[in-house]
Amino acid sequence: LLDYFDYAPPDPDRDLRRPDPRLNDDDVAGRDAGEDARRFGITRQNAGDWLLIIDESHVTIPQIRAMFAGDKARKDVLVEHGFRLPSALDNRPIRFEEFEAMTPQVLYVSATPAQYELEKTGGEVVELIIRPTGLVDPEVEVRPATGQVPDLLERCRERVERGDRVLITALTKRLCEDLTNYLAEQGFRVRYLHSDIETLERIEILTGLRAGEFDVLVGVNLLREGLDLPEVSLVCILDADKEGYLRSATSLIQLMGRAARNADAKVVLYADSMTDSMRQAIEETERRRARQLAYNKEHGIVPQTIRKSIRRGIEAELKARRQARQATADAEPAIDARELAEALETEMLDAAQEMSFEKAARLRDQLRHVQALLDAHAGEDGPILVRRSEVEESLGIGRGKSGKKRGKKGAKGGSRPPR
Template sequence: EFGFRLPSAVDNRPLTFEEFDQHINQVVFVSATPAAYEIERSTQVVEQVIRPTGVLDPEVEIRPTQNQVDDLMEEVRLTIDKGQRVLVTTLTKKMAEDLADYLTEMGIKTHYLHSEVETLDRVEILRDLRLGIYDVVVGINLLREGIDLPEVSLVCILDADKEGYLRSNRSLVQTIGRAARHLEGRVIMYADQVTQSMQNAIDETYRRREIQRQYNEDHGIEAKGIFKAIRDITDHVRIAAEEKTEYDAGPEMPKDEMLRLVKELESQMKAASKALEFEKAAALRDQVVDLRRRMVGSDEEELSQFAAVAGRPGPIRYGRSQAGGRNRRRKYQK
């Protein structure tokens, strides 16, 4: 019943969602796109539709899927001629890659984006889109949430009438929102029929658009686009990796304590690397290197004693002699 744990440990675990739900009393849900769970359990919904910039939600147009790639390419060229950017959403990774390759062959600077692209590469691709290195990015559901690209004025949704997770009402609203930062924002849905999800997303978009338009008219607001600085977080990682971190262990630190500290820092460095905290990992690496240099001056007998105190078997060697040390020790023990 308790798996491999003792019955006494059954309470020392995180609560299940159902158990957590029983413990709460008053809750405030905060979301740009609340799901059915939040809506059904809310006695009051407070909307924040009005933008201080006055920018309206994008216009949405539905076009047939026949010759959709040719039509897409024509719209992309018209948008690029204005110095603006384009996002295209597909249903599969293969389609995203093939479409990106085709647009590239046609002379359009394009890149694809999906879950198999490494995290830092995704950041660089989106930064390059804003800089104009790419004019088009083709992706799947990664274009839905958390992407703020003021330069994007056109979002094209291929196979918009294919009902499913990627073409649900909530997903379509989020995808349409990627063009809501630009004064000339537009969305083109390629579909042969209008699904209920499409209709709901379009109705919601035009409802918000009308609210903003009326507010602008009542208060004399002229819509203005936003300017957002282009930052590259990978620069911070590279700088942290190249910088030498000064670390003073103290002249009076016993060498057995120094060895324990090295072990602890190595453990923290590996944990930071797995958690993608590259700046922290680089700083910890510099500290480990500095401490190892301090220990290189000790003779083999001292290091063996320190290793035993720190819980590590046999002599510890640093530098070139360290490579293969474990294998050699196993060989001698045999």
């Protein structure tokens, strides 16, 4: 894309890349427009005359910066252990310095710009705080973290009775799942969302929340940028005084913003002390809220919750595929574990021969699982029946990253509330 903007011919009807039929694309693939003009007589009138717009720049810029280092660290290990040739390092993402050099003009867009963007702008910052809809940033209330769960239950029940939705953010995946279980036992329709949930299933969960299939969604760090959930009127942030990445000023402002699409929005921070990050986030939210209220008063605007249709896209297909996989698994015949072990060993060796080492490793784990089953039933004469899908399920193949079963309420837990 960057090459296109800088090096596309000025006249799309005349492809000037081959003034000499003896030249091929590799001969004119350089990045120097002046060299192109000198060697081939090609004028690059578009070079440097374009604008790059980076949305959510406080997240995007660090990702671009980390691409090269992450790719190199992974490939260094593969090359060192003989899984890749050293030439694999040549196929790499661009360094951040290269990215900066090839972007002539950049517009950073973010509700919480980082220090890098602020320095690059040289003080030229344009604030777009006023919303024509009149919606204001939510009210923020700080409540004690001690006894936060009983207070949370009361507030959730109040919002659910009104037909609204609730977002709750916790610090860990374990707490997220335990809290989901406890809320379910208290009669709430609730699900959780964290990094173990696959990306496509997250779409289903968020769509289900908007559609009213459940009322409360508990998450860790995925309930932030880019979520447009106008049905959510309450955001509860547990342990808001635990300083760190998940409770930085940027994270808190982004979390608070998830309720900014609802006219009756409110944010509750559960904390026993006021941290610098909390103070900064609350002050910024109150500043934006005050400006919007003054604008509404001046123009006679009454804020109204956004009315947005629920788009049904890939979710229906995903659900159908999942049901088909389940039906296939139920119809799968059971076979003798000894035969399954032989088949797995053959497939493992074939995968290793084809240098599909990740596949071979998965088959190796399945083989070990079946061998352990055989060892446990050593001495028995009859067949030991097992389904391959059961072996895969026990190892978490085809599930989330952690191998835990993903469900509406997580794994079943006790009735004691999480701390």
